[in-house]
Amino acid sequence: MSILRNDPKLRKAYMAYQNDGVLDVFIGWCVFLAGLLMFTEIFWLAGAYVAIVTPLFISFKESITVPRLGRDELDEATGRKTPNLGTMVGAGIAVFALLGALFLVLFMGSGATAGVRGLIAAAAGSVAAIGVLGGFAAVGYLYKSPRWYVYVVVSITLAALAWATGLALPWVIMGVGSVIAFTGSYYLLRFLRSHPLLPLGQRPEW
8 A cells, every 4th residue: 555655644543543452352252252162062153143243343443443543544544444244244144154054064964974074074174274374364464463473373383282282172262262362452452542532523643
């Protein structure tokens, strides 16, 4: 984005917007919940949680971050558009449906053998892990946030330790989610201290 390279003030606003920690908290608790629900037979409800919480996440970011940075500055720096909540909710419902289908195949289907179910679970888990880690790396690249690369390293390290020690996978997922959520909480508190709420009509001093 050339506008950010040429305007230090807009670049500062953009980086503050992307590093408020809200996304970390949201994703971290979604991952933690997914791991927690894996101890039960209703782990597919994690998809429903994403569908429900995503609009709340967007609303929270709009109400907490934008008033502290200035809407005009952010619109110019990020090219932000009004979030399509229908798309967000639809994506969450799609995740809900996929996890529900996987649950039915693994635990309810009577025709599949244990070996086939194991292969399905392994394949689904591998695809999910690659997708999640790829998503973390993509966020780090797009938002210029190195901590998302650290999340990838933490995830791989915890998975390797679990494999070596025989630790159950849900504990690994909950651990990764906790690291992301608590790191995001730190960034969010730092953002709130560094960017007090602006009086109505006042623009930030960059």
